[in-house]
Amino acid sequence: MNREQQSILVTGGTGYLGGDILAEIREDSRYDDVAIYATVRNKSLWPNFEAIRIIPVELDLGSPQDLDAFIRERHVKLVIETTDSATDNIAIPCIKALQANNGTYIALLLYQFQSNGTKQWSMFAGFDPEKALYDDDPDFLPTVRRSVVKADSYPVWLKTAASATENMLSLGEELGVGVHVVAPCLVHGPSRSLGNPLSIQVPALVKIASKMGKLFTFSDDRDGGKQEWTQCHIRDTTALYKLIIDKTFSNETIESGVYFAENGFFEWKRLYGLVTDVLGLPNALAEPSQEDVNQMAEILSVRPDEVAAQISGRQVLPCDLDRSDRGTANYRDL
Numbered sequence: 001m002n003r004e005q006q007s008i009l010v011t012g013g014t015g016y017l018g019g020d021i022l023a024e025i026r027e028d029s030r031y032d033d034v035a036i037y038a039t040v041r042n043k044s045l046w047p048n049f050e051a052i053r054i055i056p057v058e059l060d061l062g063s064p065q066d067l068d069a070f071i072r073e074r075h076v077k078l079v080i081e082t083t084d085s086a087t088d089n090i091a092i093p094c095i096k097a098l099q100a101n102n103g104t105y106i107a108l109l110l111y112q113f114q115s116n117g118t119k120q121w122s123m124f125a126g127f128d129p130e131k132a133l134y135d136d137d138p139d140f141l142p143t144v145r146r147s148v149v150k151a152d153s154y155p156v157w158l159k160t161a162a163s164a165t166e167n168m169l170s171l172g173e174e175l176g177v178g179v180h181v182v183a184p185c186l187v188h189g190p191s192r193s194l195g196n197p198l199s200i201q202v203p204a205l206v207k208i209a210s211k212m213g214k215l216f217t218f219s220d221d222r223d224g225g226k227q228e229w230t231q232c233h234i235r236d237t238t239a240l241y242k243l244i245i246d247k248t249f250s251n252e253t254i255e256s257g258v259y260f261a262e263n264g265f266f267e268w269k270r271l272y273g274l275v276t277d278v279l280g281l282p283n284a285l286a287e288p289s290q291e292d293v294n295q296m297a298e299i300l301s302v303r304p305d306e307v308a309a310q311i312s313g314r315q316v317l318p319c320d321l322d323r324s325d326r327g328t329a330n331y332r333d334l
Helices: 017-026 044-052 064-073 093-103 140-153 156-175 202-213 232-248 268-279 289-299 303-309
Strands: 007-010 035-039 055-057 076-081 105-107 178-184 186-188 228-233 258-259 263-265
Touching: 017 035, 017 178, 017 232, 035 268, 044 055, 044 289, 055 258, 064 258, 064 263, 076 093, 076 232, 093 105, 105 156, 156 178, 178 232, 186 232, 202 268, 202 289, 202 303, 228 232, 263 268, 263 289
Parallel strands: 007 035, 007 076, 035 055, 076 105, 105 178, 178 258, 186 228
Antiparallel strands: 228 263
């Protein structure tokens, strides 16, 4: 297939990360002759995308038939899916269609603040937070995949995400389609998106603090006395995607698997303090009552038993497969 016949599909074209990925691709002249499609629901924004040579499309992501037809008819070589971070409903038909095009699938495992991606390998899923999981460890992927076996012991809200990870990897192996599951943690920094330039993660805390007048701390004996989580700047997260995209279009072999996007850690309490300081609220943090938890669940649109995992906890997921210094977007080779 000639390069001119190959194309890329990015779902969530107006999203915080999807939009930044599109900007990154279009800034690279090597992709001038590649058709870049993006799902954009707001048609009033279509001229803005067309101005930078992105082809906006309406596509029913809930229809396997529509996805299959679109990927096959437009010779899509690469699908970058940024809209469904918890299930494999979009992934499965995409992977099947890509088999015909010798294509590659990149899934976004964690983006939305309320999603469950990297929490699959945190203390909330029974992993020891004192023992870091390195994505370049030879036993890393087997460990990840073995974790699905015990998914029945996960909280209800984690089961679907755990199964989706394994389903995507297994189907990719069966069909010979590269599947790269990218798992960024708390993503921060301004996006180049034409739709949403702001991460929804920190604003979620702002929403809680604004509506409740305070924030809370969650004690948990599983965290080893540390409430810290991994973080990654938006440009570094995008750089990881771009590295996979570049290697895919160069026909280089990249091992299918799970990749962490991380360039540092943060403490939840420090983040709480920054939010309350900006809003002029008291810094004192109390344990929430059940009524408080229920109210936070309503604000975040999640179940009450999910709240603690959205705004607390511990997870140690260093990304040595794609190490970078913060802000440099200087990933070493995969």
